[in-house]
Amino acid sequence: MDAVGQALLEENAALKAELAVARAKASDDMALIAAQKLQIAKLQRQVYGQKSERSLRLVEQLALTFEELETSATEDELAAERAAAKTTSVAGFTRKRPERNTFPEHLPRERVVIEAPKSCACCGGSRLRKLGEDVTQTLEVIPRQWKVIETVREKFSCRDCEKITQAPAPFHVVPRGWAGPSLLAMIAFEKFGQHQPLNRQADRYALEGAPIALSTMADAVGSISSALDPLRRLIEAHVMAAERLHGDDTIVPALAKGKTDTGRCWVYVRDEAPYGGAGPPAAMFYYSRDRKGEHPQRHLAEYTGILQADAYDGYNRLYLADRKPGPILEAACWSHGRRPFFVMADIEANARRKAARKKEIPLSPIAIEIVRRIDALFEIERSINGKSADERLAVRQASSRPLVDALESYMREQLPKLSHGHDLAKAMQYMLKRWPAFTLFLEDGRVCLSNNAAERGLRGIALGRKSWLFCGSDRGGQRAAAMYSLIITAKMNGVDPQAWLADVLSRIAAHPAHRLDELLPWNWRASNNVAPALAA
Numbered sequence: 001m002d003a004v005g006q007a008l009l010e011e012n013a014a015l016k017a018e019l020a021v022a023r024a025k026a027s028d029d030m031a032l033i034a035a036q037k038l039q040i041a042k043l044q045r046q047v048y049g050q051k052s053e054r055s056l057r058l059v060e061q062l063a064l065t066f067e068e069l070e071t072s073a074t075e076d077e078l079a080a081e082r083a084a085a086k087t088t089s090v091a092g093f094t095r096k097r098p099e100r101n102t103f104p105e106h107l108p109r110e111r112v113v114i115e116a117p118k119s120c121a122c123c124g125g126s127r128l129r130k131l132g133e134d135v136t137q138t139l140e141v142i143p144r145q146w147k148v149i150e151t152v153r154e155k156f157s158c159r160d161c162e163k164i165t166q167a168p169a170p171f172h173v174v175p176r177g178w179a180g181p182s183l184l185a186m187i188a189f190e191k192f193g194q195h196q197p198l199n200r201q202a203d204r205y206a207l208e209g210a211p212i213a214l215s216t217m218a219d220a221v222g223s224i225s226s227a228l229d230p231l232r233r234l235i236e237a238h239v240m241a242a243e244r245l246h247g248d249d250t251i252v253p254a255l256a257k258g259k260t261d262t263g264r265c266w267v268y269v270r271d272e273a274p275y276g277g278a279g280p281p282a283a284m285f286y287y288s289r290d291r292k293g294e295h296p297q298r299h300l301a302e303y304t305g306i307l308q309a310d311a312y313d314g315y316n317r318l319y320l321a322d323r324k325p326g327p328i329l330e331a332a333c334w335s336h337g338r339r340p341f342f343v344m345a346d347i348e349a350n351a352r353r354k355a356a357r358k359k360e361i362p363l364s365p366i367a368i369e370i371v372r373r374i375d376a377l378f379e380i381e382r383s384i385n386g387k388s389a390d391e392r393l394a395v396r397q398a399s400s401r402p403l404v405d406a407l408e409s410y411m412r413e414q415l416p417k418l419s420h421g422h423d424l425a426k427a428m429q430y431m432l433k434r435w436p437a438f439t440l441f442l443e444d445g446r447v448c449l450s451n452n453a454a455e456r457g458l459r460g461i462a463l464g465r466k467s468w469l470f471c472g473s474d475r476g477g478q479r480a481a482a483m484y485s486l487i488i489t490a491k492m493n494g495v496d497p498q499a500w501l502a503d504v505l506s507r508i509a510a511h512p513a514h515r516l517d518e519l520l521p522w523n524w525r526a527s528n529n530v531a532p533a534l535a536a
Contacts, residue, residue, distance in 0.1 A: 010087065017083040017090035024080040024093045027073035034069045103139055146210040149180060171509030174223040178216070185501035187217055188224050192483040193497050195460070225479050227508060228501075230516055232482050235489055238520075239284040242270035243277075244306040244331070244446050247296065247315075248454035250461055254289060254477055263477055264291045265484075266299060267457045271492075275389045275446045280522035281492040283457045285484040287477035293317065304328060306444065308451045310336050311434055329444075332437035333451035338374045340427035341367040364424055366414050373407045381449045389445030401442050408435065457488055490521040500524055 077095050084092035119126050156165045170177070173184055190196045198217045205212050239245070246269040254263035266286040272279045288295040293314025300307070300318055304326035309315055310333060318328045344367035380399050384392045411428045418425040431438055441447040461484070490497040504519050517523060 013083070014087045014089050017080070017087045020076070020080040020083040021090065021093045024073070024076040024095070027069070027076040028093075028095045031069040031073040103137060144208060146208065151177070173227050173505050173509075174220045179220055181505035182502045184220055184224055184505055185498050187220060188483060188501055189487065189498040191221065192480060193460075193487045221479070224501075224505065225482055227505065228486060229482065230513075231504070231508075231519060232485055234517060234520060235282050235485055236284050238279070239268055239270045239282050240300075240303050242272070242279065242305060244272075244308065244448075245270060245300075245303070246448075246451050246454035246457075247300075247307055247309040248451060248458055249291065249312075250458045252287065252461065252477060254474065261289060262291075263474075264288050264295070265458070265461055265477070265481060266295065267454055267484075268299065269453045269457050271453045272446075274385055274448050275392055276386055277446075281489070282522075283485060283488045283492060285457075285481035285488070287474070287481040289474055289477075300328065306331050306440075306447060308333060308448060309454070310451065311430065329440060330434075330437040331440045331447045332431075332434050333449075334374060334377065334438065335450035335452060337427075337431045337438065338371060340423065340430075341370045341374070343367075344424060345371045367424055367427075370407070370411065373403060373410070376403055378449060391445070393443075393445035396442050396445070404439055404442060408432070460484075460488070486521075493521040495521045495524065 073095060077093060080093045084090045116130075117128070120128065151170065153167050153169065157163070158165060173179075173181065179187075187198070187201060190201055191198060198221070199214055202212055202214050202217060247267070249264045249266045252263040252265045254261045264287070266288065267283055269281070269283045270279060271281045273281065286295070286299055291314065293312075293316070296312075296314050297317055302325060306329045307315065307318065308331040315330070317323070319330045321327050344362070344364040346361070347363065347368070377400055380395065380403075384395050411432060415425060415428050415432070418428075441449055486501070487497045490500050500521055503524070508516075508519060511519060
């Protein structure tokens with residue numbers, strides 16, 4: 001090849017390298033912008049709480065966008081390095097990455113020392129003296145290891161009476177002790193905490209070299225549920241002793257003959273953190289084949305206090321004045337009441353639809369005004385979250401009551417101007433008919449403005465339905481509700497559910513019955529080091 005051809009090749013390689021470097025820089029800038037947007041969104045959600053119905057979805061969407069841009073930026077950086085290596089005139093591009101946090105101290109360390117050189121690379125001399133060392137830390141994971149533990153009980157015969165003596169057999173959660181507590185905890189948490197059906201678990205374990213029959217795993221789940229039932233009853237008693245409960249329900253498809261029925265999963269959440277209560281948070285789940293009012297009436301048969309829930313008619317008998325053992329005070333959810341107005345006031349959604357050349361949703365100035373007034377109430381609530389009930393009540397009387405009175409007057413003024421069947425009129429009537437329940441927070445500092453605590457408890461079930469599709473039976477639904485109560489309560493108390501289950505299953509048989517409350521998630525965390533359990 002002549003000199004001209006060689007020069008053209010070098011020029012072409014240089015242009016390609018410059019283009020690759022420019023593309024890498026642009027990708028790096030886009031990833032940095034996405035990272036900053038994600039951080040801002042998370043900080044806004046942390047400081048100001050839920051600003052709209054889509055705030056959590058927005059954070060998740062930004063996280064996915066950042067993930068894709070960060071991956072693309074790394075690919076473009078490597079492509080730029082390869083292109084620059086083929087030239088002598090174009091410098092490569094190296095991204096500026098944030099400093100990585102050091103790995104947690106509780107993780108075990110394995111020191112791998114590379115063999116030192118025997119001679120000097122410069123002169124070949126062998127008189128080498130150590131000056132120091134450079135250490136590179138790399139996070140690694142060891143694939144799951146399976147092992148069989150053989151528990152031996154030796155037998156002895158007495159030389160005097162010939163009677164055989166042997167140590168008693170240890171307690172096993174499942175008959176004949178085929179599975180240890182850590183394995184049982186993993187099976188239970190995967191099924192009820194990660195929503196992985198047993199058949200999918202069995203397939204994965206078989207690929208790892210530890211085949212377990214589906215029937216054997218199902219038998220183990222029944223044993224686990226039975227062993228943990230005393231703790232479930234303690235959690236139930238704790239939840240039903242609350243001064244205020246959050247209640248909600250969601251659909252749970254249940255397998256029936258030739259079809260699936262629409263069952264329900266009910267949740268009642270005790271969460272005293274908003275008003276500075278001392279009681280630890282907990283959640284109690286129940287299952288039913290239908291949504292008849294008799295179910296919440298049975299769940300709350302002995303309860304007296306405040307119930308924050310939606311306007312489901314099945315709760316009405318609980319609010320009767322002559323109810324035994326006493327009436328339950330109804331507290332409505334302002335987030336639920338705000339939702340239909342927000343649909344008719346979502347300016348941002350309309351802007352996106354317009355940009356996508358889709359049909360815009362008719363917006364209502366009245367709905368926009370009502371949403372603005374309700375948002376002002378939530379802004380006040382954010383400033384008093386975590387304070388005592390008396391402090392919250394004082395702020396509400398001074399700041400929230402005038403806004404609530406003005407909102408009621410505004411809705412009653414606008415309602416006659418709308419047709420009876422208008423969506424906006426229906427949304428107003430929904431709130432005005434239940435105005436005492438919506439305004440109970442102005443009389444009691446323990447009441448929250450929303451029922452989001454219960455909705456958060458049910459969020460995992462809504463996501464899990466895509467995995468397990470339906471409950472196999474009513475007994476299966478009841479068993480799932482019991483395990484949800486244990487797992488969600490552990491999460492609410494900042495405890496790793498799988499580590500807690502493994503420890504409890506290994507101790508519960510020998511634990512004194514009168515001290516069983518020591519194994520509850522909020523007490524277990526206080527008396528155990530969680531970090532080593534997570535690392536084990």
